[in-house]
Each structure stands twice: as C-alpha cells, then as structure tokens.
Amino acid sequence: MDPYDSDSSGLEDAGDYTETGVLLGYASTEPTDDTISHLGGWPTWLDESTPPPGDLAKCKVCNDPMLLLLQLNGDLPEHFPEEERRLYIFGCPKKTCNRKPGSVRALRGIKRFKVQSSKQTPANNSQTESSKTTTTEKPDLGSALFGTGSSVLTSNVNPFSTSSSSQSQNNPFAPLPSASTLAAKPPQNPAVNSLSETFASKLRVSDPAPEPKVAAGPVLPWPAQSDFLTPYTEYHLDAEYETLSRPSSPTIPANTTIENIETEDSSKGGGASDSKDTNTFESSVDKSFLRFSTRLGHNPEQVLRYEFRGTPLLYSDTDAVAKLFPQPSQQQTRPRFPRCDSCGSERVFELQLVPHTIAVLEDGREGIGLGKDDAGMEWGTIILSVCAADCGTSEGSQVGWREEWVGVQWEETK
Template identity: 75%
Template sequence: MDPYDSDSSGLEDAGDYTETTVLLGYASTEPTDDTISHLGGWPTWLDENNPPPGDLANCKVCNNPMLLLLQLNGDLPEHFPDDERRLYVFGCPRKVCNRKPGSIRALRGIRKFKSSQSSKQKPSSEETTPNPEIQQQPTPTKPKPDLGSALFGAPPSSSGSSLTANANPFSTSSSPSSQNNPFAPLPPASTLAAKPPQTPVNKLSESFASKVRVSSPPPEPAVSGPVLPWPPQSAFPPPYVEYHLDAEYETLSRPSTPTIPTNTTVENIEEEDASKAGAADTKDTFESSLDKSFLRFSTRLGYNPEQVLRYEFRGTPLLYSSNDAVAAIFPNHQQSQGGHVAASGGGASRNRVPRCTKCGSERVFELQLVPHTITVLEDGREGIGLGKNDAGMEWGTIILGVCAADCGPAEGQAGWREEWIGVQWEEMK
C-alpha cells in the first residue's frame, strides 16, 4: 500500500515529504499568539455576560457538569466573513457515564455582525444617473490570497497553489469587532495565522448527494420557561490542566528506498525452520483480522504522533474504526486513488451526519480529537479528580460536525448551538 493512502485531502508533493490540507493542533505549555484556543482549563465566552444556557453544561447521562476538553477559535473569514465563532467540546469524567451517548457534548458559540454588503447605502438618483463625460474605470481584480500563509503564517505549498479549501481556526477573531490579528507571520518553526483574507470566497453548498440524503429534522421548538444559568465553577469537577495550542499543516515523510551494495550477492535460501514459516503465517492472519480503518488511523497519526486534533472544515474525518455507528455515517471516508485522495470537501456531501436541528441545514465535518489528547489532559490528573468515581477517557477519536450554514441568533447577539458529536470508543480488551 502506498504510504500516503489515507482519508485526508489535497496532497502536495514536496519531494521528501507530502503536505496535506489537514491542519494539526499541538498542545504547548508555552504561550502562543492564540489567546482563545486551548485544551482543558475553563471556557471563555463570546460575551461573558451572556454564557450558554446551564443545561448545555451537563452530561446527558448523569446530569452533572462536564469538564472542558477543547476550546477553539472557529473564525472562518473566507466562509463566514461576518461571523465570530468558537467551538467547545466537553466530556464527563464520571465512570458511570463512560461509553454512553451524551457523555461528550459540543457547542458552537456564534455572533453575527451586519454584513458589509447590506451596510452599503443605496445610491441616490444623482449617483445612478450616468454621466457621459465620466469614463467608467475597470475594477482591478485582487489576486487570490494564499490562505495557508495569510491565515497562519504557514509556508506556502511547494506547488505554488495555496491550500485554500479550509481555513485555520487557530487564530484570533477576524470578525468586525476584533482587534488587529496578532498572528503576524512567525519564524518557520511556528505556523499560525496572520491577516485574514479581505474578500469572502465561495459560499457553502447546501445539498447532500441524493443517494445518501437524510430527512431534515424539524426545527427545535422555542424553549418556554426560565433558562437555567451556567453553573458556577464550584459546581464543576476540578478542570484539566490548560494547555495552549499551536498548529501547522500535516506533513507525511516519504520513506527512503533501501539500496543494495553492488558487491552484495543475493541467494535464495530455503526455509528450514518450519516454526518460522508458522510464525509468518500467524502474523499475516493477525494483520488481516485487524480493522483496516484502525491500521490506517494508527499509521497516519504515526507520522505526527504529538498531534492532539485534526482540523479540516468540510473535510473528511480519519476514522478510528469501521465497525461502529459513527463509521456508518461516513461511508465514503476513504477516497484514495493511486496514493492520492479525493479533493477537499469531497466527503462533506456524502456523509450522513444528522442535519442541524435549528435550521435544517446539512452538517459538515470540522475537526476531530485524537488519542494523544488523552495523554496530555490526564497527565498529572491523579489525585485531583473524582476519586473512585473518576474514570480515564476511553475514546479513540471524537468527531465534530457543525451546521454548514453557521446559523445563529439575531444580528449582534451572542448565541449558542449544540452540534453533533460522533465518538468512536477504544476497543474493549
């Protein structure tokens, strides 16, 4: 099998390594320019005076407050130039809730600002009357930005074409209310966002492939009665230690081809030890019995073992298993051909993620957490958790699907949406 045969999109050949359009997140104990995104710790809100409703803080199994696993700056200026976004993933640490639906939940914080298009005033009659003495000047065409370097300070791809399909959320807010982006280009060792693009790019598609279309659920009814406040910190278990996040595009090193010295003689040697042959047969049988998705997952993560999350808006997740309900939602998760894979976003219209319960739009993949997150968050947690009721995390990957239309509250207000979470758990031994 080609070593680059995998689920991610947009491979760029650079000789000794291959760069993909997947953005990898890495935990860091050192502060980064991103002051919003982090693992663990306490969440911060778009409007600290308007936190989410309190019921969104609770595990659906035990109804107790959960711990923050991830907070991510989700601004996507080329898709939603007038939206400020944050993504949150929470998990219940209690043993009784482990492996049960609702023990891991995700929120999308959203604040919409007035569109720059709608803010333009209608021209007066004098302005609309053509003046023959004034020659119309052609509008210059702006060059298409290289989003890889413009958004993150990441080095441009070797082929000269930017990895523009998906934007890096690891940047400070690019909404109209934000300050200047502090992610000016950093030295090559650190690759985070610089200035956001000044012109919006393509609009999102709103349709599924007909053969995998699922019925749109009805919009949720308006909630009546008082809204429960977000619980105070004293109501939560002790949080995980907070880690900063750094990011860079995924690179896959190309394995070297072994060379045989010219003075070496190769002879055919018959296998004399039958036990060796038996051991080889056992190895082949063992490997054939393993889940191919798990082998692909392990191999792909092995190229960059310190990664804690994978980000590719409208991309395709890297599945931990092909034998559970989550895998059935992504039937075309592997789209590889000759070592290369389907273009970015190819899997978005073929998934079966439940549609947004607020507006009925399709949901698309945005990010996933991978097992090294567990290692990072649980390091040193012994003795500060819930004692005998505390359980270690046992998931293989957490996949987040979000509303493709980025639906939200009225203009200028901060609001909240619960998004779809797909959890693939570790195999039981």
C-alpha cells in the same frame, strides 16, 4: 500500508515529505499569540453577558457539569465573513458515565457583526417606499491574518509557512477581530469544492430536511465555577500543516540477489505459509485503526486535526460512528452526519481530537477531582460535525449557541 492514499485534500509533494490540507493542533505550555484556543481550563464566551444555556453544560448521563476538553477559535471568514465562531468540546470524567451517549458534548457559538441600518420614507403617503442602507463592520482580513493589506490575501498564501515573510509569522490559532487563521485556510481546489457543493445541493432536494426543533421551557443559567470539578490543566495551542514523511528504501547489500533471498527463506521454512499468516493477520486487524495509528505516527504529538468540510480519520470501522461513513460498495462519497437539529441543514466535518489529547490533559491529574471514581478518558477519537449553514442567532440577537453532533469512537476493549 502507506498513508499517502488518504482522503485528505491538497497533497503537495515536497521531496522527503508530503504536505496535506489538514491542520494539526499541538499542546504548548508556552503562551502563543492566541488567547482564545486552548485545551482544558475554563471556557470563555464570545460575549460574557450571553453565556450558553446551562443545560448544555451537563452530562446527559449523570446531569452534572462536564469538564472542558477543547475551546477553539473557529472563525471562517471565507465561509462566514460576517460573524465570529467558537467551538467547545466538553466531557464527563465519571467512571459510571464513560462510554455512554451524552457523556461528551460539543457547542458552537456565533456572534454576528453589528449591522447599522436606516430607512428613508418619501413624503408621498400614496406611494410609500422605503430604502435600507446597510453597513457591515468587517475587519481588513489581509491585515488581520498576515499583517499586510487585503490585496495580498490570495488562495496561495500559507498562514503556517515556515518562511521568513511577514505573511507566515502569525500563530494559526491567534485571536483576530473576526478571523482565525486555523479555520480560515483557503480551499486548495475551489473547483472540486464547487463540484461537491453542486452534488450536495442535488442531494438535499431528494433528502428533505427535518422540521427545526423549538426549545421549550425556561433557559437555565450556566453553572457557576464552584459547581464544576477541578478543570484539566490549561494548555495553549499551536498548529501547522500535516506532513507525511516518505519511508526510506531499505539498503540491500551489493552482493545480495533476489535468488539468494528466496533460497534463504526456503531453507528456513518460509514461503507460502508466511504469506498465509500475513493474510490472516491483515484480515483480523481493523483496517481503519491500522490506518489511523499509521497516519498519526507521522506526527505523534498532535492533539487535534482540523479540516472544515474535510474527512476525519476513523479509529474503528466496526462501531456506530463508522456506519455513517461510505463503504466501498456504496456510491456515496460523504459521511451521512445527522442534520442540524435547529435549522435542518446538513452537517459537515470540522475537527477531531486524537488520543494524545488524553495524555496531555491527564498528566498530573491523578488524585484530583473524583479520586477513585475518576476513570480517565477512554476514547480513541472525538469527531465534531457542525451545521453547514452556521445557524445560531435569532431575530434581534447577535450571539447564539447551538449544540453540535459529536461522534465518539471508544477504545477497543478485550
């Protein structure tokens, strides 16, 4: 099956290949401009004085601290211009915890920009009125993203272009005062996004949000590094838009005709039986896995796929995660992710880790950490879905943390 019939937006024809709206992350041993995003290693926080609650560090199966798989600079200036964002995915390496809910967890951290406000109260006490002036400290996104003035920041600028212009030389995962080029990719079709949001708004009216959960009990401190197992080796991250190469047409000798081929096939006992065997094979194969492996085959070194409000690639169409996605017989077009536990807003897809991540992180890890109990990772993909409203901070707080939904599709076992 040709992978061009994907759910990804923004397909652009470029001759021998097609470029999609998905950003692919690649592991690198060489430093990049980004000092925030990485695979493995130790996590760093938006504010070192305000780490996440300690219970978020622990595996829900064994209650031991987990290892960091991914830390990503997730700033989205187009969607959330007044805050910094970071995304984290942790996993428990214990064999006894593998394939169990809660052995992989994800966090989202946000930091609001400082807001200065002042109130002016007239002297007339009988008619007391107050006026508030608010100044938001925001960076020049044009300069931050592309090294130019903000006047050139348009929806047509490609931060990952290979051209020699100054707009395209920056690393897409590079740390910025408040903006990440990975997560700041402009939507390629604003009209479609607006239409989708309109339908989403109508859907929320008929699908009431649950009551937000209220945290109870004291907040545990984040564990000390000595409480963790030896972390995975840290790798830098680089990224570029996904490209799908066009399959080349087979070369047919000039003296070959269709009649010749049909005659040759018949003489070898082919024909109807071969067609039957092909149909039987296709019906027995998980079509999502076939599409997943074919798509990743175009860029086999990728470790993550990023497309905020996009659609992930499913590793399987038979597990509990797959049931959240629309089926051909259903009218819905969006995945039905669980709503945000904190504010009740809908959740949307942001990124997924793919199998090459395992090969990168486990390279050279044999004999480190748990020894015989360290079974290694056995997932096919980890899908991260986040609160569409990006909730997180409470009144009077600039930094906030939320646990987000992760859907793990595990490797098929025979």
